[in-house]
Amino acid sequence: MTITRTLIRGVGGYLPERILTNKELESKIDTTHEWIVQRTGIEQRHVAADDEFTSDLATKAAQRALDAANMSIKDIDLIIVATTTPDLTFPATAALVQHKLGMSHGAAFDLQAVCSGFVYATTIADSYLKNSLGKRALVIGAETASRILDWNDRTTCVLFGDGAGAIVVETVDLPDDRADQGILSSRLRSNGNQWDKLYTDGGVSTTRSVGHVRMQGREVFKHAVGMISDVVDGALEDAGYTADDLDWFVPHQANRRIIDGAGKKVGIDPKKVVITVDKHANTSAASVPMALNQAVNDGRIKPGDLVMIEAMGGGFTWGASLIRWTS
Ligand code: ACO
Numbered sequence: 001m002t003i004t005r006t007l008i009r010g011v012g013g014y015l016p017e018r019i020l021t022n023k024e025l026e027s028k029i030d031t032t033h034e035w036i037v038q039r040t041g042i043e044q045r046h047v048a049a050d051d052e053f054t055s056d057l058a059t060k061a062a063q064r065a066l067d068a069a070n071m072s073i074k075d076i077d078l079i080i081v082a083t084t085t086p087d088l089t090f091p092a093t094a095a096l097v098q099h100k101l102g103m104s105h106g107a108a109f110d111l112q113a114v115c116s117g118f119v120y121a122t123t124i125a126d127s128y129l130k131n132s133l134g135k136r137a138l139v140i141g142a143e144t145a146s147r148i149l150d151w152n153d154r155t156t157c158v159l160f161g162d163g164a165g166a167i168v169v170e171t172v173d174l175p176d177d178r179a180d181q182g183i184l185s186s187r188l189r190s191n192g193n194q195w196d197k198l199y200t201d202g203g204v205s206t207t208r209s210v211g212h213v214r215m216q217g218r219e220v221f222k223h224a225v226g227m228i229s230d231v232v233d234g235a236l237e238d239a240g241y242t243a244d245d246l247d248w249f250v251p252h253q254a255n256r257r258i259i260d261g262a263g264k265k266v267g268i269d270p271k272k273v274v275i276t277v278d279k280h281a282n283t284s285a286a287s288v289p290m291a292l293n294q295a296v297n298d299g300r301i302k303p304g305d306l307v308m309i310e311a312m313g314g315g316f317t318w319g320a321s322l323i324r325w326t327s
Contacts, residue, residue: 002173006126007182007326009071009136010168012064013293014057015280016048022158029154036158041256045161045281047146053087055096057164058142061289062097065138065166068296068327073101076168077134079108080125082117082141082285084314085148086110089204097140106134113190114198115252115313117141117285122167122309122321123186129171140166141285148200150212159255160213161281165289181324185238187231188319194223198314221258227312228262231320239322241306243267248301252311253277253287262310274300284313301325 021044022033036042048057058081066072079101081094088096094108113120118141125137142164149157174181197219202211228251236242249268251259253276263273274295276287283290288309295301303326310320 001176003176003179004130004171004173005179005182006129006169006171008167008323009170010065010067010069010327011166011289011293011296012061012066012068013163013165013290014060014064015046015163015290016052016057018047018049019044020047025158029152029157031154031158039257040159041275041277042158042281043278046163048144048162054083054085054142054144055087055093055100057144057162058093058097058140058166059100061142061164061166062101062138062140065168069168071136071168073103076103076136076138077106078125078128078137079103079106080111080121080137080139082111082113082121083143084112084114084117084284085144093142113313113317114315115254115282115284115287116311116315116317116319118165118288119309119311119319119321120188120317122169122183123188123319125169126183126186129169136168136170138166138168140164141287141289143284143286145282145284148210148213153212155217156213156215159282161283163280163283163286163290165286165293167289167292181326184322184324185235186319186321187234187238189227189231190315190317192315194316195314197223197316223316224258224312225261225265227316227318228310228320229265231318232262232266232308232310235308235320235322241322245306246272246308247305248272248274248295248307250274250288250291250295250307250309252313253280253291254282287311296327303327
């Protein structure tokens with residue numbers, strides 16, 4: 001008997017050149033480097049150039065993931081871009097990425113689940129491919145969060161940054177005694193009753209503008225750890241593993257204190273937790289694939305490792321996927 005699995009073939013990331021440090025923010029708003037580091041772990045963030053759009057960041061990360069997978073765009077059947085900051089209201093940023101990569105076959109669409117977008121997109125790509133709608137997909141998380149920040153609101157503007165990350169995934173049929181590879185289980189959740197804890201105060205249909213990020217920081221913090229551990233425990237249970245079996249925990253990089261709290265609740269050794277939030281702040285849907293890219297390229301995540309990815313964000317949305325790494 002065979003089992004169809006979606007394997008990771010390559011990962012890539014891209015950060016815009018311009019670095020904005022906490023020190024620089026001190027000269028613009030009433031904050032300090034020490035306050036930001038102590039409350040969030042963030043030291044700096046990257047900011048896209050004025051003529052650099054979400055689709056540009058996404059395209060660069062996608063090309064690097066294709067290179068890492070030793071594939072070309074011709075091999076890809078599906079592109080999903082998880083983003084909250086699309087280039088245009090329509091068409092989808094995924095269509096623009098398709099154009100920039102020179103692809104006119106297959107399908108491409110955006111997915112909006114805010115910071116959980118990449119985990120959602122990975123899970124949707126897994127289902128799409130397992131249903132034989134294609135063989136290989138590019139799953140991208142890309143954001144120009146700097147464009148929706150109120151740079152006078154010190155409670156939000158210090159938290160976010162721009163960037164993109166991508167993976168190439170491929171389905172294969174494996175004999176059932178070799179099926180412990182690729183995406184093993186996923187859990188997705190949302191609770192729209194909590195929409196007003198983290199949102200933009202504008203949108204196409206309401207204000208005919210994009211608005212700015214507004215957040216009840218303490219409320220987000222209060223819910224985050226419980227939601228994350230709920231889906232992480234669930235994904236482990238679905239695949240028949242426990243936290244002790246994990247080689248790496250790759251959380252959404254929102255805030256060091258949320259990451260530490262979630263890691264503790266799940267019961268994972270802090271040495272197995274990948275942290276990148278210090279260097280690029282919260283890049284929303286891009287943060288998990290960028291952290292994966294970092295940990296693969298510095299030699300931490302290796303083929304055969306058991307990796308848990310998770311995220312939580314606006315909606316609220318939250319989700320986790322357990323992956324036996326293969327690239
Ligand atoms: N610099 C200096 N002081 C600040 C800043 C700042 N950047 N921001 C807020 N403060 C002040 C507040 O005005 C307040 O002052 P006051 O006591 O005089 O009124 C004081 O600091 C304490 O404010 P709190 O909001 O209570 O600070 P808290 O300890 O809760 O930290 C934070 C705020 C970091 C936002 C925290 O609530 C948090 O981590 N929340 C999680 C939110 C998060 O990470 N969101 C990311 C997006 S969601 C996601 O991706 C999961």
